[in-house]
Amino acid sequence: MGFLFKACCSWWILCLSLFLYDSAVAKAQDFTSINGTSALSSTYNSARKLGSKCNWFQGKWVWDSSYPLYDSFKCPFIDPQFNCQKYGRPDNMYLKYRWQPFSCNLPRFNGLYFLEKWRGKKIMFVGDSLSFNQWTSLACMIHAWVPNAKYTFVRKDGLGSVVFQEYGLQILLYRTPYLVDIVSEKQGRVLNLNSIRGGNAWKGMDMLIFNSWHWWTHTGRSQPWDYVQDGNKVYKDMNRMIAYYKGLTTWARWVNLNVDPSKTRVFFQGISPVHYEGKDWNEPSKSCAKEINPYFGTRYPAGTPMAWVVVNKVLSRIKKPVYLLDITTLSQYRKDAHPSYYSGLHSGLDCSHWCLPGLPDTWNVLLYGALFS
Numbered sequence: 001m002g003f004l005f006k007a008c009c010s011w012w013i014l015c016l017s018l019f020l021y022d023s024a025v026a027k028a029q030d031f032t033s034i035n036g037t038s039a040l041s042s043t044y045n046s047a048r049k050l051g052s053k054c055n056w057f058q059g060k061w062v063w064d065s066s067y068p069l070y071d072s073f074k075c076p077f078i079d080p081q082f083n084c085q086k087y088g089r090p091d092n093m094y095l096k097y098r099w100q101p102f103s104c105n106l107p108r109f110n111g112l113y114f115l116e117k118w119r120g121k122k123i124m125f126v127g128d129s130l131s132f133n134q135w136t137s138l139a140c141m142i143h144a145w146v147p148n149a150k151y152t153f154v155r156k157d158g159l160g161s162v163v164f165q166e167y168g169l170q171i172l173l174y175r176t177p178y179l180v181d182i183v184s185e186k187q188g189r190v191l192n193l194n195s196i197r198g199g200n201a202w203k204g205m206d207m208l209i210f211n212s213w214h215w216w217t218h219t220g221r222s223q224p225w226d227y228v229q230d231g232n233k234v235y236k237d238m239n240r241m242i243a244y245y246k247g248l249t250t251w252a253r254w255v256n257l258n259v260d261p262s263k264t265r266v267f268f269q270g271i272s273p274v275h276y277e278g279k280d281w282n283e284p285s286k287s288c289a290k291e292i293n294p295y296f297g298t299r300y301p302a303g304t305p306m307a308w309v310v311v312n313k314v315l316s317r318i319k320k321p322v323y324l325l326d327i328t329t330l331s332q333y334r335k336d337a338h339p340s341y342y343s344g345l346h347s348g349l350d351c352s353h354w355c356l357p358g359l360p361d362t363w364n365v366l367l368y369g370a371l372f373s
Helices: 002-032 046-052 111-117 129-143 197-202 240-258 306-317 328-332 359-372
Strands: 059-063 097-101 122-127 151-156 159-164 169-175 181-185 188-192 207-210 227-230 233-235 265-268
Touching: 097 359, 111 129, 111 359, 122 129, 129 159, 129 169, 129 207, 129 359, 169 197, 181 197, 197 240, 227 240, 240 306, 265 359
Parallel strands: 122 169, 122 207, 188 227, 207 265
Antiparallel strands: 059 097, 151 159, 159 169, 181 188, 227 233
C-alpha cells in the first residue's frame, strides 16, 4: 500500500507539472498551431533557431512522382523487417508521398553534399528499433547518390556500422531501448533510471541522434526487465510515464555533462506513433493493415501523445543545445506507411515500425535541413 500511495502521489505531481506545461502549449497552439503541430518546440534553444524561419513540422503530405529517394532492391543495408516491397506488399502509393511544410520548402536531400560536408566524421544513432529504422534509411539515402562507392557494413548484437570509405564517414548504430541501463542484480534484471553506463560509447561522436519511447510501454514477456530502480529504491513496477520522465531526465543530465556543443551536434528523434487502433483516426474497425493513403484531415483525432509532452518538458530544461526532430504529427498522418503483414521478420501485424523506402526518409530530410539550412 505504501508503494501504491507513493506512486499515486508521484504520478499526481508529475501530471500537475505536465498539465501546467501542456496548458502553456495549448495557449501557444491557439496562435501557432496548424494541423495540430506546435511551433513552441522551436524556441527551446539556439539549436532550434532554424525553425524561426519556417516551422518544417507544420504541413501536409503531397504526391511527388520523383519519390521514393532510393530503390529498396538496390540498397544493401535494408533489414528484412523494413523491406515491404520484397516481402509482398502489393501497393506502392505509400512510396510517393513527400512532406510539404505550409510556408516554405524543405531542401532536397543531396547525398554527395552530405558526404563532402561530413567527410571524416562519426554519426551515431542511439536508441531502439526506430533508431535502427532511421539509421538504415540514412545509409540508403546516401548510397543512392554514390552507388559505386566502397563501403563496409557491419551489424551485430545491437551495434551497426556503415562506413563510406572514400569519404571516411561513419554512420553508427547503438541499440539501447531505454537510454538508461538495464543491469543484472541478484534479484533479477533491473531498469536503473539513474544510470547510463552505455554513455561511454557515445562520446567522441560528431553527431548524436537519440530516441527512446517504444519500449517504455512494454509489459509481460516483451518487457526486458524485472524491477525498476529509482535512486536507492527498487520497485516491482512504476507508472511508465513517470519512469520515462525520470529516465529522460538522466539522459539530459548526461548530455549536459558530456557534450561539447562546439564538437558534437545533438538531435532527439521525437515520438514515433503507432497505428494499431483505427479509433485514433476515427475508423475504430481498422488498423494499419491494408491502409494505402495517409490521413488527410486537418487535425489528427488522437491528439498529442503524453510522451511528446514529457520529451518537450525535458528538452525545455536541458542546458546544452538539442534539436528536436518533431516528427510526431507528420508521422501520425502516415497510417499507410507501416510494414503491417509485409515484414520479413514479424509474423504478426507490425504497425509500429516503418517500411523503407518510406517515412523515416522524411525524418532524414528534416535532419538534412537542420544541418545545412
